[in-house]
Amino acid sequence: MPTQMSDLIVMVVKQAGDVRIHTCVSSFSDGNIANATHIVESRNRLVLIDGQFLAPCAKAFRAYADSLRKPIDRLYLSHRHPDHWFGLGAAFRDVPVHALAETLTFIQEHGEESRRDHWKLGGLISEHVVVPKEVASPGQETIDGVRYVLDRVTETETDFHLTVGLPDLGVYFAQDLLYSGTHLYLTSHLGHWIQVLQALLVSEYELFLPGHGLPADKNEVARNIEYLSAARQAIGDGLTGAAFKDFLLRRYPERKCPGIFDIYLPRLFGGASEY
Numbered sequence: 001m002p003t004q005m006s007d008l009i010v011m012v013v014k015q016a017g018d019v020r021i022h023t024c025v026s027s028f029s030d031g032n033i034a035n036a037t038h039i040v041e042s043r044n045r046l047v048l049i050d051g052q053f054l055a056p057c058a059k060a061f062r063a064y065a066d067s068l069r070k071p072i073d074r075l076y077l078s079h080r081h082p083d084h085w086f087g088l089g090a091a092f093r094d095v096p097v098h099a100l101a102e103t104l105t106f107i108q109e110h111g112e113e114s115r116r117d118h119w120k121l122g123g124l125i126s127e128h129v130v131v132p133k134e135v136a137s138p139g140q141e142t143i144d145g146v147r148y149v150l151d152r153v154t155e156t157e158t159d160f161h162l163t164v165g166l167p168d169l170g171v172y173f174a175q176d177l178l179y180s181g182t183h184l185y186l187t188s189h190l191g192h193w194i195q196v197l198q199a200l201l202v203s204e205y206e207l208f209l210p211g212h213g214l215p216a217d218k219n220e221v222a223r224n225i226e227y228l229s230a231a232r233q234a235i236g237d238g239l240t241g242a243a244f245k246d247f248l249l250r251r252y253p254e255r256k257c258p259g260i261f262d263i264y265l266p267r268l269f270g271g272a273s274e275y
């Protein structure tokens with residue numbers, strides 16, 4: 001169970017000309033999963049990536065954004081998993097949220113059901129569901145002088161995932177395509193996920209911002225590929241449930257946030273609902 005943890009790790013990870021990239025990461029301990037959300041600060045505006053999970057973390061992320069004293073132009077929501085959008089209702093109800101059409105539809109149709117499904121977290125989750133209103137489509141847009149490249153990635157950690165690249169800065173917001181220093185949330189799409197990460201390894205991007213954990217480089221992208229390959233092999237060898245978890249815990253003792261196993265194992269091996 002996550003515990004109340006409103007202290008975020010806050011860092012400036014890159015500064016280039018007028019642009020600063022900020023990262024805010026929630027707790028790595030007590031069942032939390034180190035949710036990472038980000039801010040692109042340009043001359044006049046802020047663009048945010050994802051909205052945190054627990055309400056106290058979302059409020060702390062918002063307070064940090066407000067401390068920069070620039071208007072929030074928009075928030076890009078990467079995908080439909082609750083740990084990325086539950087926080088929107090707690091702290092970002094006034095902010096334009098942009099998401100893939102599939103993500104928007106999912107939250108519209110299942111958001112409230114998903115929120116109620118997390119009743120055990122009590123006051124740690126928001127009472128409000130924010131349905132994104134703006135559709136983010138693959139392509140380029142320039143916001144406050146910064147070039148953004150949006151992409152729609154299918155069948156990896158989730159069915160539809162939005163990524164945001166800043167090619168002129170070498171920065172790529174991979175969100176849940178990449179778990180930095182933590183155990184990955186595994187799905188049935190490991191083969192395609194590996195291919196997507198391999199393409200990133202030969203891209204011109206240098207700084208990779210994950211959805212969980214600390215800012216990363218290509219070495220961590222390669223380590224994620226290795227983890228996915230080992231997991232795929234283990235599944236091929238017939239490991240399931242507790243034995244599968246034990247295998248990954250032993251093989252990757254350095255990775256944090258084992259709480260993720262309890263979230264995905266019933267879905268990967270037990271046919272539990274996707275949310």
Ligand SMILES: [Zn+2]
Nearest residue numbers: 081083176211
């Ligand atoms: Zn996530």
